[in-house]
Amino acid sequence: MTALVFLDSDFPAGRIADAATAQLSVLDQGVTRGDGIFESALYSRGVVRKLDAHLARMRVSASTCDLLIPHEEDWRTAIKTAVAAYDAESPSEEAVVKLVATRGTEGTGHGTSWVMVSPAPELGRKQRESGVSVIFLDRGYDSRVAERAPWLLMGAKTLSYAVNMAALRHARKLGADDVIFVSSDGIVLEGPTSTVLMAHRDGDTKRLITPTLETGILPGTTQGAIFAAAREAGWELGYGPLTPQDLLAAEGLWLVSSVRLLTPVNSIDGTAIARDAGLHAELTAMVDAIA
Known part of the structure; x- marks a missing residue:
């Protein structure tokens, strides 16, 4: 199971979405050009490890790419919502918390940001x-x-x-x-x-x-x-x-x-x-x- 939460100003705690159905526009520049940034953190023993460091590095990546992304507290809230949704459905010993921010659909001036939580790969x-x-x-x-x-x-x-x-x-x-x-x-x-x-x-x-x-x-x-x-x-x-x-x-x-x-x-x-x-x-x- 993958928990998916979009950062959406109409949903203060984040908008929970179905990861098994289409959610992203094919016109999003993250898809068409790879124009976006991400972070992957490990969730284990009830803690998202090194979250402060991941959010700090994401800010640097955003600045380097001239990309506007949501405020840190919005990310923290969405992460909390996504982790809770994941734990309610399929808790596992280790999971990956992935933060993604794209430039969004060209011409709109609005980016797309989301959090995913899914089981950590066994190979790792x-x-x-x-x-x-x-x-x-x-x-x-x-x-x-x-x-x-x-x-x-x-x-x-x-x-x-x-x-x-x-x-x-x-x-x-x-x-x-x-x-x-x-x-x-x-x-x-x-x-x-x-x-x-x-x-x-x-x-x-x-x-x-x-x-x-x-x-x-x-x-x-x-x-x-x-x-x-x-x-x-x-x-x-x-x-x-x-x-x-x-x-x-x-x-x-x-x-x-x-x-x-x-x-x-x-x-x-x-x-x-x-x-x-x-x-x-x-x-x-x-x-x-x-x-």
């Missing part, structure tokens, strides 16, 4: 436990494109995910589970739906590193929450730039996202990646504590 939970095999793929641009071409909307979470999905299909054709994009000048970027996180241990010192945001990658809400928890626990933190060789030499490597959470990387291009069981256990505990 399995990969969280078993890990994934990954391949490097050239993203097709250099690591400085974000500052040179802001109209590419680098760092915004837009609906234009066709390239990301094509990359995942390509990986699966080659027998891999996922992808890590690399810039044309050899800098590690991100996964199609995840942030890259690596760890090193030097005696009692534990260090966590993620690619630098200056390359135009999407700021990861889960990565940010893990960094905050790791800092409190005394870990050293670093922000790239990282090369493919850095990842191959890591003592722990993960793809992190809001739904799959902390997913260990088992191999890249067929080369096995080390996994420090202690580091993995500590980071898993941090992720479990994130609300």
Whole structure:
């Protein structure tokens, strides 16, 4: 079951709709052009995890795309309505709360916004436990494109995910589970739906590193929450730039996202990646504590 709630000024708590019937105009620019933004959060144990961070990132995406979206409190109210509707029909251990805002039908000046709540994919939970095999793929641009071409909307979470999905299909054709994009000048970027996180241990010192945001990658809400928890626990933190060789030499490597959470990387291009069981256990505990 999927709970669907539209943000509608005529319905202060949000307009509940039937997700199994047509609801969106074929003229909506989110459909015809992918002109819109979204966020996906995990709902578990009665809590939408990291909601503040998701709403903050959505505001940044909207600003980057020059897109007017509803006020934060309207989103919170609609989320509450959607979660309640979902729990009343088909509660599950984990669900995905997806927030979507489009530019709406051209010429109307009105966008379309909605919240969906649906069961979390079983594959994500399995990969969280078993890990994934990954391949490097050239993203097709250099690591400085974000500052040179802001109209590419680098760092915004837009609906234009066709390239990301094509990359995942390509990986699966080659027998891999996922992808890590690399810039044309050899800098590690991100996964199609995840942030890259690596760890090193030097005696009692534990260090966590993620690619630098200056390359135009999407700021990861889960990565940010893990960094905050790791800092409190005394870990050293670093922000790239990282090369493919850095990842191959890591003592722990993960793809992190809001739904799959902390997913260990088992191999890249067929080369096995080390996994420090202690580091993995500590980071898993941090992720479990994130609300």
